[in-house]
Amino acid sequence: MNNREEILSVSNLTVEFDTQEGSIKAVDDVSVSLNRGEALAIVGESGSGKSVTSQAIIGTLPMPPGRISGGQIYFDGQNLLELAPAKRRAIAGARIAMISQDAQSALDSRFTVGYQIGEMFRHHRGWSWKKSRAAAIELLDKVRIPNAASRVNDYPHQFSGGMQQRAVIAAAISLEPDLLIADEPTTALDVTVQAEVMKLLHDLKAELGLSMILVTHDLAQAYETADRVSVMYAGRIVEHADRDQIFGAPAHPYTRGLFAATPRMDQGDTELVVIPGTTPNLAALPKGCAFAPRCSYRQDACVTERPQAVTLAKGHTSACFLASDVYALGSPFSKGALDKGQEGETP
Amino acid sequence: MALWQDKIALLALIWLLVVMTATIGVDYLAPFNPTDQSLRMRLSPPMTPSPTSSLPHLFGTDALGRDLLSRIILAGQLSLAVGFSGVIVSGLVGVCLGLLAGYYGGRTDVIIMRAVDLQIGFPFLMLAIFILYALGPGFWNVVLVLAIVRWPVYARVTRGMTMSLREQQFIESAKVVGCGGRRIMFRHILPNLASPILVLATLEIARLILAESALSFLGLGVQPPGTSWGRMIADGRQYIGTAWWLVVAPGFFIFLTALSANLLATWARAVTDPVHRWRVLAGKRNRDEASNQNNAS
Amino acid sequence: MTRYLLSRAQQSVLVILAAFVLVFIIGSVIGDPVDLMLPPEASDAVRDQLRRSLGFDQPLHIQFLNFIVRVANGFGESIWQSTPALPLVISRLPATLYLAGFALLIAVPASLALGGWAALRPSSVADRVINIFSLGGVSIVDFWLGLMLVLIFSVQLGWLPTGGYGGGSVVYIILPAVTLAYRSIGRLAQFTRSALLDEYAKPYVVTLRAKGMSEKRIFLHTIKNAAIPIITLSGDEMASLINGAIVVESVFSWPGIGSLLLQAIGQRDLFLIEAAVFVMTVIIILVNLLIDITYAYLDPKVRL
Numbered sequence: 001m002n003n004r005e006e007i008l009s010v011s012n013l014t015v016e017f018d019t020q021e022g023s024i025k026a027v028d029d030v031s032v033s034l035n036r037g038e039a040l041a042i043v044g045e046s047g048s049g050k051s052v053t054s055q056a057i058i059g060t061l062p063m064p065p066g067r068i069s070g071g072q073i074y075f076d077g078q079n080l081l082e083l084a085p086a087k088r089r090a091i092a093g094a095r096i097a098m099i100s101q102d103a104q105s106a107l108d109s110r111f112t113v114g115y116q117i118g119e120m121f122r123h124h125r126g127w128s129w130k131k132s133r134a135a136a137i138e139l140l141d142k143v144r145i146p147n148a149a150s151r152v153n154d155y156p157h158q159f160s161g162g163m164q165q166r167a168v169i170a171a172a173i174s175l176e177p178d179l180l181i182a183d184e185p186t187t188a189l190d191v192t193v194q195a196e197v198m199k200l201l202h203d204l205k206a207e208l209g210l211s212m213i214l215v216t217h218d219l220a221q222a223y224e225t226a227d228r229v230s231v232m233y234a235g236r237i238v239e240h241a242d243r244d245q246i247f248g249a250p251a252h253p254y255t256r257g258l259f260a261a262t263p264r265m266d267q268g269d270t271e272l273v274v275i276p277g278t279t280p281n282l283a284a285l286p287k288g289c290a291f292a293p294r295c296s297y298r299q300d301a302c303v304t305e306r307p308q309a310v311t312l313a314k315g316h317t318s319a320c321f322l323a324s325d326v327y328a329l330g331s332p333f334s335k336g337a338l339d340k341g342q343e344g345e346t347p
Numbered sequence: 348m349a350l351w352q353d354k355i356a357l358l359a360l361i362w363l364l365v366v367m368t369a370t371i372g373v374d375y376l377a378p379f380n381p382t383d384q385s386l387r388m389r390l391s392p393p394m395t396p397s398p399t400s401s402l403p404h405l406f407g408t409d410a411l412g413r414d415l416l417s418r419i420i421l422a423g424q425l426s427l428a429v430g431f432s433g434v435i436v437s438g439l440v441g442v443c444l445g446l447l448a449g450y451y452g453g454r455t456d457v458i459i460m461r462a463v464d465l466q467i468g469f470p471f472l473m474l475a476i477f478i479l480y481a482l483g484p485g486f487w488n489v490v491l492v493l494a495i496v497r498w499p500v501y502a503r504v505t506r507g508m509t510m511s512l513r514e515q516q517f518i519e520s521a522k523v524v525g526c527g528g529r530r531i532m533f534r535h536i537l538p539n540l541a542s543p544i545l546v547l548a549t550l551e552i553a554r555l556i557l558a559e560s561a562l563s564f565l566g567l568g569v570q571p572p573g574t575s576w577g578r579m580i581a582d583g584r585q586y587i588g589t590a591w592w593l594v595v596a597p598g599f600f601i602f603l604t605a606l607s608a609n610l611l612a613t614w615a616r617a618v619t620d621p622v623h624r625w626r627v628l629a630g631k632r633n634r635d636e637a638s639n640q641n642n643a644s
Numbered sequence: 645m646t647r648y649l650l651s652r653a654q655q656s657v658l659v660i661l662a663a664f665v666l667v668f669i670i671g672s673v674i675g676d677p678v679d680l681m682l683p684p685e686a687s688d689a690v691r692d693q694l695r696r697s698l699g700f701d702q703p704l705h706i707q708f709l710n711f712i713v714r715v716a717n718g719f720g721e722s723i724w725q726s727t728p729a730l731p732l733v734i735s736r737l738p739a740t741l742y743l744a745g746f747a748l749l750i751a752v753p754a755s756l757a758l759g760g761w762a763a764l765r766p767s768s769v770a771d772r773v774i775n776i777f778s779l780g781g782v783s784i785v786d787f788w789l790g791l792m793l794v795l796i797f798s799v800q801l802g803w804l805p806t807g808g809y810g811g812g813s814v815v816y817i818i819l820p821a822v823t824l825a826y827r828s829i830g831r832l833a834q835f836t837r838s839a840l841l842d843e844y845a846k847p848y849v850v851t852l853r854a855k856g857m858s859e860k861r862i863f864l865h866t867i868k869n870a871a872i873p874i875i876t877l878s879g880d881e882m883a884s885l886i887n888g889a890i891v892v893e894s895v896f897s898w899p900g901i902g903s904l905l906l907q908a909i910g911q912r913d914l915f916l917i918e919a920a921v922f923v924m925t926v927i928i929i930l931v932n933l934l935i936d937i938t939y940a941y942l943d944p945k946v947r948l
Contacts, residue, residue, distance in 0.1 A: 060853045093856030100854075105847040110868050123857055171855060355776070468659045469666075470887040470928045473905075477667075477921045480909055481675025553783060560785050561891050565906060580788055591795055598788030605783035606776075613779065 007178055007211045008034040008057070013071035015052050018064060024282040026052045026066070028235040036178070039205065039212040041226035041243075043219060043258065047279050049235040050215045054181045057213070058098045059088050076178065094124045097172035101184035103164035107156040113140070113167045114152035120174040139170040143200060162193035169200065176208055183215040198224065219258060223247055228315075231255045234280045234290035237309075241316035251318035251327035253297045259332045289320070297322050356614035359607035366604055370423035377417035378402045385412035390590045407592045409583070418579065419597050425575040426601070429486065429559040429568075430552045433493035438548055440494060441501025442540075446532045448502065449509025460506065463499040471496045472561065479567045489568050493555050504547055505540060512536050542619040546612050553608035560601055576601045648940055656933045663925040667918050668711045673704070680914045681723065719919035724911040729919035733901055737923065740900030742812060743893065744885040746821040751828035751885075752878050758829070759836025760867070764859075766841060774833060781830015786888055790823040790895040807896040820896040824888055828881040835877050839870040872942050879935030883928045890924075 015027035027049040034040050042050040055061040057073055059080065073080040075096065080088060100106045107116060117139055118132035127135070133152065140148035143166040156164055165185065172180060182201060186194035198221060205212055205225075214225050222229055222243075229246045231239040231254065239252040250256045257275040277294035286292060292302040301307075301321050309317040312327045320326060369376050379400065388395070388404070389412040395404045397414075406415040448459040466474075475492045482488045512518060513536070521535050560577025562568040569575045574582075576597045583593025671677060678695045695701045699710045714720040718728030725732055762774040797819060798806040810816030843849065843866035852862045890902035897903060901920050908916040 058854050060850050089856045089858065091856070092854055098851075098854040100847065100851060102847060106851040108848040108852075108865050108869065111865065119857065119861065120855060123855075123861060168851070355772075464655075465659055465662050468929055468932060469663065470883070470924055472887050472890055473921055473924050474666075476890070476905070476909075477670050477917065478674065480917065481670045481680065483675075557783075557785055561787065564785075564787050564891065565894070565909075567909070577785070580785070580791070584791065587791060587795060588799055591799075594788070594791050594795070598785060598792070601788065602780070602784050605785075606779060609779045609783050610776075 005036045006033055007036045007076055008032075008213075009072075009074040010053070010057065011072050011074075013053065013056060013073065014069045015049070015056055015061065016067045016069045018067065019283065022283065023067075025235050025285075026282060027056065030071070030232070030235075030237050032230055032237070032240070034179070034211050034213065036211055037209050038227045039214060039225050041214045041216060041222035041229045042232055043216060043222050043229060044232035045217060045279050047234075047282065048232040050232045051183055053232070054098070054183050054213060054215050058096050058181055059092050060098070090124070093120060093177075094175045095177050096179045096181065097175070097177040098181045098183065099165070099168050099172050099185045101187045103168045103188065104156065104161065106168050107164060109156050112153050112155055113159065114154075117152075117167065117171045117174055120171055124175055135174070136170070139174055140167065142173075143167070143170045143204075145170075160193075161189050162197060165189060165193075165197050166200065169197075169204070173204055173208060173210070177210070179211045179213070180205070181213045181215070184217070185214075186218075186221070201225070231258070234285060235282060236290065236319065238291065238320070239316075239318045240309075241313075245313060245316045248331050249312075249327050249329070250332065251312050251316065251323045252320045253295045253322070253326055254291045255318075256326060256329070256332060257294075297326065353614055356610055359610040359614075362603055362607045363611065366423055366600070367427065369420045370427055373417075373420045373424060377414075377420045378405065379414035379417040381413060381417035381421040383413060388412040390586065390593075392590070393592050406596045407590070409593055410586065410590075415592060415596055418574065419576070419600055422574045422576050422579050422597065423600065423604075425486065425569050425573055426556055426559060426577070427604075429489055429493070429575065430556040432490045433497065433555040433559070434548050434551050436490055436494035437497040437551070438501050438544070441498035442505045442537075442544060444498070445502035445505025446509055446536065449506035450513055450528060450532050450536065452510070456506070459502060463502050466496070466499045467503075469496075472558070475558065475562060476565065476567060479562060484567050484570050486569065486573070489559060489562060492562075493558060497551060497555070500551065501544065501547065504543065508540050508543065509536055512539055542615070546616045546619065549608050549612035549615065553605040553612070556601060556605055556608075649937060652933060652936050652940075656929050659929050660926055663922060663929070664715070667922050668708055671914060671918050672700070672707055672711065676700075677914055681912055683912065714915070715922075719922070720915035722908075722913050722916040722919075724908065724913040724916060729913075729916040730923070732916065733904065733919045733923045736899060736901045736904045737927070739809060739812075739898060740886060740889050740893070740902060740924075741927075743817065743820055743824065743898055743900060744882060744889050746817050747824040747828065747885050747889075748878065748882050750821055751825040751832055751881060754825070755829045755832030755836055756874070758833040760840060760863070762833070762837045763840035763844065764863070771837075774837070778830040778833045778837075781827045781833075784826065786823055786827060787891050787895045789826060790820065790892055793819050793823060794895075807898070809897075809899050820892050820898050823895070824885055824892045827888065828885060832874070832877060832881060836870065836874055839873050840866055843867075843869045872939070875942065876935060876939050879931070879938060882935075883931045886924065886928055886931065 010033065011031045013027055013030045014025060016023045017026050030049070030053055032040060032042070032053075042053060044050045052061065052066070055066075056068060057075075057080070061068070068081060071081075075091065080091070083091070107113070114133055114136045117136035118129065121127040121132040121135050122129060137148045137152050140152060145151055145163055145166055151159075151163075156167070159167060165188075169185075180201075185201065186197050189197060201212070202225065204210065212225070214222065216222055226243055228242050229240070230237050231246075231252065233254050239246065239250065239255045241251075246255065247259075250259060254275075261275055275294055276296075280286075280290050280293070286303065288301070288303045288305050289295070289307050292298050295302065297320075299321065307319050307321045307323075309319045310323045311317050312323060318327070373381065379397070379402070385399075385408070388397070388408050389410055391404055391408045391412070393405060393407040393415075395407060397404055404414050404416070406419070409415055409418060444459050448456040475496050478495060479488060479492045482492065509532075518531060518535055521531050526535070556576075559568055559575060560580065563575050563577030564581045566581065569578050571578075579597040580594050583590070583597070586593050671680070677698070677700050678691050682691060682694065699707060702710070718730035719733075720729060721727065722729045722732055758774050758778070762771040765771055794806050797804045804819055805816055807820075808816055846869075849862060849866065852865060889898075889900055890905060892898070893900045893902035894906045901924055905917060905920040905924075908920060
């Protein structure tokens with residue numbers, strides 16, 4: 001489909017969790033792929049399976065109770081799921097790195113920031129502590145922490161929230177990974193700091209040629225950062241498209257609903273449209289489309305049968321019986337609204 | 348997790364029930380009369396056949412030729428009685444003071460908790476030894492001493508839980524309806540504390556059985572002709588080189604009984620206290636659930 | 645920090661004063677000192693004479709003043725040894741501290757190993773075995789355990805002496821120290837396990853896994869985080885080891901304060917008993933104080 005080199009290819013991934021009420025599918029038959037240097041945004045609400053997908057890719061999925069019951073994850077030509085644990089660990093951190101949403105708890109409060117960056121070199125490359133520390137200073141400098149040489153000995157609690165997230169980013173990019181997974185990297189931060197951190201990620205992506213998966217529920221962030229967007233609902237990908245396609249003409253009612261629920265810069269006063277209902281209980285999904293109970297386009301077929309993905313344009317798929325009708329509605333945004341939003345958030 | 352699903356906890360319960368039944372019904376259930384002496388049979392090793400009965404001396408006999416198992420069952424009466432009485436007395440005192448401190452707060456709280464802190468700072472066995480020495484030995488003195496040294500444990504736990512309950516809605520409603528302090532404490536707060544206090548009491552029974560045996564071992568507990576497990580070990584000690592069973596058997600009863608109480612308490616806490624649940628039961632599964640909650644968003 | 649230490653030290657002084665008063669109350673009010681000093685068969689004339697000569701016929705407040713004076717003079721003269729009681733007790737202190745300290749040296753590494761092992765394999769067979777072994781520590785009577793160890797290692801195998809101090813040689817201290825340590829091992833191992841499991845559930849461990857760190861390196865992180873509560877609890881164990889030494893010393897004829905106390909009880913030597921109880925209490929209070937200071941020093945949150 002794409003001429004460029006494919007770095008990651010997840011196909012038919014299914015992750016189940018064993019719970020008291022039996023096994024639930026947190027991720028159900030998910031396929032995504034990513035080319036080198038590209039950014040993919042996985043968008044969805046809490047519990048949609050977007051974090052579990054990224055955990056499965058990097059290998060931090062808690063097992064048990066989690067269980068990968070189907071699919072493959074090909075990274076740079078090798079199936080990660082068939083790799084020996086030691087080899088898998090050698091890839092984690094070095095070639096696939098991850099940034100989680102809460103930097104404060106992601107850092108170990110009893111070790112200095114410098115140590116936690118330096119141990120990447122120490123562990124993966126066997127460098128001396130002295131050399132690792134020097135590299136950590138360089139990295140802190142790179143993520144724009146002032147006085148890096150002295151801050152390297154600080155403990156995480158001496159850093160502000162934004163600085164903590166930068167330190168986490170520094171550790172993540174330390175070995176120049178091919179793929180960076182950012183799991184809601186700015187959720188825990190103040191709005192102004194959010195913009196700075198996103199800008200930093202942007203610049204680093206360009207500078208290091210990173211491929212990136214951005215897990216987020218923030219559509220504006222997805223729009224700014226991603227080349228392509230996958231929308232997840234109840235463990236499945238309901239819509240997937242290039243950025244401009246999906247923002248130009250979303251083809252799934254859920255995606256449209258998400259767009260309507262996003263605060264927009266161009267319409268400060270209008271009321272937000274909230275998707276009615278709550279996120280579905282994964283243990284008791286309806287037989288048909290999981291979104292059907294909340295969907296305003298619902299038809300009889302939606303309740304009884306699960307819709308398969310249909311292709312609307314090149315690379316644009318939607319798992320909805322009415323995909324082409326929704327697609328025909330075009331953009332829910334007025335022209336330029338998103339760009340304006342982007343300007344507002346990244347000064 | 349139900350009791351019958353946790354085999355170890357079930358075994359513990361069965362053991363406790365067996366020991367309690369046997370000691371209460373010692374006259375009918377003991378294989379021999381625990382006071383029957385036989386000089387010819389003295390210090391017989393375990394499994395020695397008895398000349399007077401079809402049953403062998405399962406655990407052998409003591410220096411006066413008395414059947415050791417029957418002696419152990421008899422001694423269990425006092426050991427368990429001290430454990431239960433001590434727990435009841437210290438529990439009553441501690442829970443009441445804890446309720447008062449937690450419910451009324453202020454000066455009442457300060458005074459009671461100061462006493463608790465003070466006493467918890469003291470070495471408990473040392474205190475018990477000294478008081479018992481001053482009071483003189485005897486069953487009720489042992490119970491009294493154990494109550495004196497152990498009430499702060501209940502007071503502390505009860506106070507903490509009472510303070511958090513006091514703020515809750517249903518207590519507020521009870522106040523609005525016009526319930527008095529005593530009624531609220533005993534009718535509304537206490538029932539909510541029942542299960543943690545029962546768990547604590549079970550742990551304390553194990554502890555008091557051990558403490559009683561230590562005091563008896565030191566000669567400060569039960570006095571002859573009465574006997575307890577600790578006393579039996581003390582009495583058998585001089586024969587340790589020649590008649591090891593005199594020391595081994597009673598100690599094993601203490602161990603199994605205390606272990607059973609501890610296992611049962613651990614199980615009960617795991618079932619009744621969701622916060623502690625993972626600590627005791629399937630640590631891994633719950634640990635992953637916890638990390639899962641942190642990540643799944 | 646200074647403020648915290650001052651208030652903590654003040655509290656300790658208060659507890660020591662309370663211990664002082666308590667020793668008086670138990671020895672002179674709860675018990676009749678004359679009864680406690682004389683054998684039951686002593687005649688009334690002897691009793692009256694002793695009561696008068698020691699001032700126990702005076703009103704309580706005078707008795708208390710006498711008590712203060714007596715304590716200042718080393719708790720009075722030991723009837724049994726005919727020397728001031730306090731120096732006698734103090735001379736036994738090193739043996740007790742040596743035993744308790746040695747037991748702690750056994751207990752801490754052993755429980756770290758057991759608790760760590762269990763925490764790394766939760767719900768495994770090893771975890772269950774360690775759990776029951778730990779519960780055994782708080783379920784076993786220490787003097788019985790001591791006698792069992794003597795039975796096996798001294799009487800049967802003849803490897804180790806049955807008791808005595810042996811000039812403090814390691815051969816002599818092993819059995820009493822292991823006996824004393826088992827209960828602490830039980831408590832500490834369970835605590836270590838749950839403290840480590842707490843750490844493994846924290847998000848930073850997920851980060852470490854995402855960073856591709858080895859389990860060994862992850863353990864390094866979790867153990868450092870779990871260290872402060874474990875160190876604190878180990879300190880608490882020192883206090884309970886000193887307390888437990890009373891009984892264990894008597895099993896092994898270890899010449900510490902514990903066996904002195906029991907001999908004093910046997911000799912009805914009230915003044916010596918009072919001195920031993922008071923010294924032991926003060927030592928434990930001081931150990932507790934030391935733990936709190938260490939804790940305050942280790943934990944930045946308290947330090948600030």
